[in-house]
Amino acid sequence: xxxxxxxxxxxxxxxxxxxxxxxxxxxxxxxxxxxxxxxxxxxxxxxxxxxxxxxxxxxxxxxxxxxxxxxxxxxxxxxxxxxxxxxxxxxxxxxxxxxxxxxxxxxxxxxxxxxxxxxxxxxxxxxxxxxxxxxxxxxxxxxxxxxxxxxxxxxxxxxxxxxxxxxxxxxxxxxxxxxxxxxxxxxxxxxxxxxxxxxxxxxxxxxxxxxxxxxxxxxxxxxxxxxxxxxxxxxxxxxxxxxxxxxxxxxxxxxxxxxxxxxxxxxxxxxxxxxxxxxxxxxxxxxxxxxxxxxxxxxxxxxxxxxxxxxxxxxxxxxxxxxxxxxxxxxxxxxxxxxxxxxxxxxxxxxxxxxxxxxxxxxxxxxxxxxxxxxxxxxxxxxxxxxxxxxxxxxxxxxxxxxxxxxxxxxxxxxxxxxxxxxxxxx
Ligand SMILES: Cc1ncc(COP(=O)(O)O)c(C=O)c1O
Numbered sequence: 001x002x003x004x005x006x007x008x009x010x011x012x013x014x015x016x017x018x019x020x021x022x023x024x025x026x027x028x029x030x031x032x033x034x035x036x037x038x039x040x041x042x043x044x045x046x047x048x049x050x051x052x053x054x055x056x057x058x059x060x061x062x063x064x065x066x067x068x069x070x071x072x073x074x075x076x077x078x079x080x081x082x083x084x085x086x087x088x089x090x091x092x093x094x095x096x097x098x099x100x101x102x103x104x105x106x107x108x109x110x111x112x113x114x115x116x117x118x119x120x121x122x123x124x125x126x127x128x129x130x131x132x133x134x135x136x137x138x139x140x141x142x143x144x145x146x147x148x149x150x151x152x153x154x155x156x157x158x159x160x161x162x163x164x165x166x167x168x169x170x171x172x173x174x175x176x177x178x179x180x181x182x183x184x185x186x187x188x189x190x191x192x193x194x195x196x197x198x199x200x201x202x203x204x205x206x207x208x209x210x211x212x213x214x215x216x217x218x219x220x221x222x223x224x225x226x227x228x229x230x231x232x233x234x235x236x237x238x239x240x241x242x243x244x245x246x247x248x249x250x251x252x253x254x255x256x257x258x259x260x261x262x263x264x265x266x267x268x269x270x271x272x273x274x275x276x277x278x279x280x281x282x283x284x285x286x287x288x289x290x291x292x293x294x295x296x297x298x299x300x301x302x303x304x305x306x307x308x309x310x311x312x313x314x315x316x317x318x319x320x321x322x323x324x325x326x327x328x329x330x331x332x333x334x335x336x337x338x339x340x341x342x343x344x345x346x347x348x349x350x351x352x353x354x355x356x357x358x359x360x361x362x363x364x365x366x367x368x369x370x371x372x373x374x375x376x377x378x379x380x381x382x383x384x385x386x387x388x389x390x391x392x393x394x395x396x397x398x399x400x401x402x403x404x405x406x407x408x409x410x411x412x413x414x415x416x417x418x419x420x421x422x423x424x425x426x427x
Contacts, residue, residue, distance in 0.1 A: 002336025003421045011422045018415035022364065025408050030369035032405040037188070037347035037393040039260050042316050046309060047258040053295035067290035073278050076293035079264055085303040086222055087252055088232040089268040095277065097288045101253035101265040102140055105215060108249050108267065111280040112178070112213065113148055118272045119211040119246055124178055131215075132170060132180040134162035136350055136378030136389050138188040141181045141217070145380070151176070152380035157190055161198035168205045175208040179215055185232065186220040189350040189378055189391040191343025199233055204242035216250040220346040222310045223256060225318045228344060229307070236268060245270040254296060256347065257306060257313070264296050320394040320402045324349055327403060331410035337417040340392075349392040350378070351409075357416040358387045364412035370405050 006014065059067050061076050074080070075096025084091040097104055111117075113124045131145050135154040145152050153170065155162045171177050182202070184194040194202075202214055221232045239248045246269070254263035267277055300306050325342060328351070332338040340351045353361055358375035365372050373391045376384040392409075394402045 002334070003417055004336060006421070008422070008425045011418060011425055014414070015418040015422050018411065018418045021411045022368065022415045025368045025411050028369070030404065030408065032369060032397060032401050032408075033371045034393050034397065034402075034405050034409075035371050035373050036396070037256075038396040039256055039313075040316060040396050040398075043256075043313050043395070044259060046312050046316075047299060050258060050262070050295050050299050053298050054291065058298075059291065059294070061290070061294060065290065067294045070286040072287050072290055073282050073285075074274075075264075075288050076290050076297060078297040079293040079300075080266075082297065082300055082303050082306060083252065083264075083266055084268075086232065086306055087218060087250065087266065087268060088234045089236050089250065093236060093268055093271060093274050095267040095274060095281075096293055097265040097267065097281075098285075099253070099259075099261065099263050099265060099289075099292070100255065101217070101219065101251040101267075102144075104253075104265045104267050105141070105217065105249075105251050106144055107281065107284065108215070108251075108277065109144055109148065109150075111277070112211075115280060117211045117213065117246070118276045124211075128176040129178050130170075130174065130176045132162075132167055132177060133380050134181065134187075135380070136189055136384075136391070137181060138183060138217070139373070139377045139382075141215070142380045142382075153177075154380055154385075155180075157187075157192060159192065161192060161194045164198065164201050167202070171205055171207040171209075171212060173208060177207070178209050178211065179213045181215050181217065183217045183219060184235070185218055185230070186223060186225075186343055186346025188219070188346060189341075189348035191341045191346050191348065191350070193230065193344070194233075196233060196238075199235060200238060200242065203235070203239045203244055203247055212247060214248045216248050218250055218252045219256070221252055222306060223313070223347065224310065224345045225314055225321055226344045236270065240270070246273050249273065257309060258296060258299070262292065264293055317395045320397075320399055321349065323399060323403050324392060324394050324406050327406040327410060331407070332413060335414075335417075338413055347393060347395055349394065351390045351392055351413075352388045353390060353413050354417050354420055355386045355388045357413075357420055358384060358390050360416040360419070361390060361409070361412045364415060365409055368408055368412065370408045370412075372409065 080094045084094045116123045130151040133152045250268040253265040362372045362375045376382045
């Protein structure tokens, strides 16, 4: 039976129970944080060998490069070889950078805005710029757009990807539509994996802007939570086949493979786009941190080395995802108060509560000492038009803390839903 089937008396009982459960929750004086998708210390420990690598005297790359010195703008070949295989891109079209792919996305966007792309008539800033933003999505993508005055248009998600009809229509009719954010594998926060068909459509659709770009953020390319370790699509080859070789800027990093704060970032694209990116990048840096590239290459060894490391990461975090699923199902299942995603990889679970209650749930949780990502954070301008989406990031806290936090969150969801339903029933 769902909440909307209950009589006013039954709703009053439910509300009284939820209020008592919430008072009990608050009295526990919790201090838990599920705000950001950070690796847990046990995950970081898997790469502690990095702290002693490459080791005294070991500073030469395979080609003899002295990694301590300036230069080598495209990054060390040995780290690029490992990730070219994992990301399914040609080594020659892959750039390895410093930590944080977000920085690479930022720079790519700023280069487009101030300089224009290889297909642009001039800098993007000369005209209005619009990005299509599948929602819910990654808040920091949206923050980048907001920072630089790019208009964001939300596009709803289905189970295979975003609403293609809307994307095709807007891209075809409006030359201000210059880009779209795509997290193709285990999207943040929905866990959606873009199929080959959806990808092909995005790559081949006609666009009014000749310099339309897909910001293909493959942050979770190797972050599987099941045995189904899907290989990355050959997106650059598919783009070339579609006659749009320059349409994709692909990004990735080892932030959630090795160290989130000291990993290696990647940029991959067509030969022309890579030359364009490096031309602008060289003005900003005389070369990336090649010592970090070298120690990563030594630590990871090969693409298989990365796959094995990711299986160890999975063993640490998959039980936390299962725990969240079990608690959500037992506390909220069948009550008509929530739906949630069951991701097969990545870092997040996306929870939808009754329309109009997400902010209330997050506020209740905060008052009870459970910090969740702000309601609306996964939407452009921080505004969830239905006020229903909450992002759960279960990787960082200990398993016990995850369980306590999700139990508490369920109490808040039930209280907010009971308040709303009772308000409606007695209005
Ligand atoms: C989709 C997505 N892209 C990028 C990042 C950040 O990556 P990096 O640490 O390489 O900047 C995150 C982190 O949560 C993410 O979820």
